Amino acid sequence: MIRNHILVCGGTGCTSSGSQKVIEALNTELANNNLQDEVKVVMTGCFGLCALGPIMIVYPEGAFYSRVAPEMIPEIVSEHIIKGRVVKKYLYTDTTDEKGIEHDSLSDTDFYKKQKRVALRNCGVINPENIDEYIAYDGYEALGKVLTEMTPAEVIQCIKDSGLRGRGGAGFPTGLKWDLASRNKSKIKYVCCNADEGDPGAFMDRSVLEGDPHAIIEAMSIAAYAVGACKGFVYIRAEYPIAVRRLQIAINQAKEYGLLGENIFGTDFSFDIEIRLGAGAFVCGEETALMTSIEGNRGEPRPRPPFPSDKGIFSIPTMNNNVETYANIPQIILKGADWFASMGTEKSKGTKVFALGGKIVNTGLVEIPMGTTLREIIEDIGGGIPNGKKFKAAQTGGPSGGCIPASLIDTPIDYDSLAAIGSMMGSGGLIVMDEDNCMVDIAKFFLEFTVDESCGKCTPCRIGTKRLLEYLEKITEGKATMQDLDDLEELCYYIKDNALCGLGQTAPNPILSTLRYFKDEYIAHVVDKKCPAGVCKSLMQYKITDACKGCTLCARKCPVGAISGAVKEKHTIDPAKCIKCGVCMAGCKFNAIIKE
């Protein structure tokens, strides 16, 4: 008889911090104590607190261990599992008070308190490689209900009533998309799942696929029934090996159970899913480029119309949805459109998953009701900015989005509020920046990314983004004029209006939003030739102050021999030789080296 379940996170974050070794150590230690028949070790998907990985949770006590190392396992097994004493020193500190006594259940901690898990509801709860566990948590019940009790029109109406909008970023109403797809009278139709998550720092879709792959299979089947499709494609990047493997396992299990294939649930509905791997090009997240890539061609977008709902993969009408959009579907069917619509704001219903990254304490995955403010996400859930630094801006929407300055930190997070301030929801990457980040440098970073990722098909994007980057380089090197700033802005609008696909149309957004909120920083670079944050190397130099004791440490550490001076006398840096690597400043024991 099983008396304890030990859940260990097997998401990419915890896997890279060593959760597989923890699982091995657990199995060994349990076998040594002859407990293998009493304690079950379960590998799950992401718990969200990636910064504290590997995460391990022991039920029924619900003890939440963080930063678990294989060396801790013998102690945890002998104390907690054998003797029933939770090893408090290894618990996640937010679940204990200052004396180390457990006082809060996990759902009461700052990190989880304001979260609402819908798309992520099974992540960190079930073993994603076991279809029975998914079924135990209501899995495939929504599909059964749809096939046996609802007409396709009723399904579409339900999704429409829920107010669900596309979670890939643009926010197109999902019910309307399904409705349009169902109106096409073609005998063969496809549904497609866009799992080509490419924003730097975003990993929402990966986590859903890793932690709850059956939810995507179930939702795609429901979508296929609603619009009359017979086959589904999941386009996923090959850089997500764990997600690909678990999805394939899930598809195989679903086929074995007859939840994919012919005559599902004894009805005349038949459906099958195929995985197509992408090579990691950012443009393939754009739906027409994605479909071109599935066809085996080079991933390039094409003009719309014709829309995919008329002419999609292999010219067959195709309906595309994002992973997170699909992840909401089974819950909406089971709990009803009203339940879903009760969460969120008037025009943005439900919840949204964000990948928190950058200068924030709790790096990880969070799911919040729409309308939660940026402040709540950063200060309460995210635990604030580390090292006592000041919050400067948050970047949402990746290379297509914009920056939200500290003055707008109380903006509610929903599609329309974000669009109104020049950013966008995006797929859910949220990068937090503090006072040490230079906004021009941030814009440059994203432009470097889009220049690399532009497919080159249309001129505004291929050449335009390159020119934008050159302007930014000029600014960060202190060579730009005020005229350049005006030209930069004009070119931004030209590209937005003329690029072929979403990649090019949104590529100038990081520049436009930083220009809008941080113009003084641009001007400081251009007019004063200074980088206020001290990031742009051409505009700053290292100097040795009178605090120097002449210990010679910096002179010995300098890789290019730019520092000179006699022992016990103040040293100097030769700006002509200095490569601004910062080694001297990091090594100085007297804080005598400054940058300005």
Add this chain to the structure above:
Amino acid sequence: MKSLEELRAIKAKMQNSVQLRGVEDEDSVTRVVVGMATCGIAAGARPVLNKFIEEVQNRGLKNVLVTQTGCIGVCRLEPIVEVITPTGEKTTYVKMNADKVAKVVHEHLVNNKVVDEYTIANAD
């Protein structure tokens, strides 16, 4: 999968085994806490714990959480089991064994009647 019934059968079968991972309504849970320190284990607490889990699962009792704790203090009366109802009433059973567990589950957990003869008040 030919019918919803088939799906629900799998669900029912699996729900027992995932029940450990938290009950739906925390406030209506009866906790069964088994003392599992060295003294308890030496006196035979492990078979007691396993018997509890087996009985609770076999009877499909929802809202019963079987868990373990360290030394309760009266080592001479081990194995000790505490049953804590949702309202906070605590009953302490002492010198437990597998046969006594069956009776406690049947009378106390199912029929809500304390088994007086096994409680600490009636220990010698």
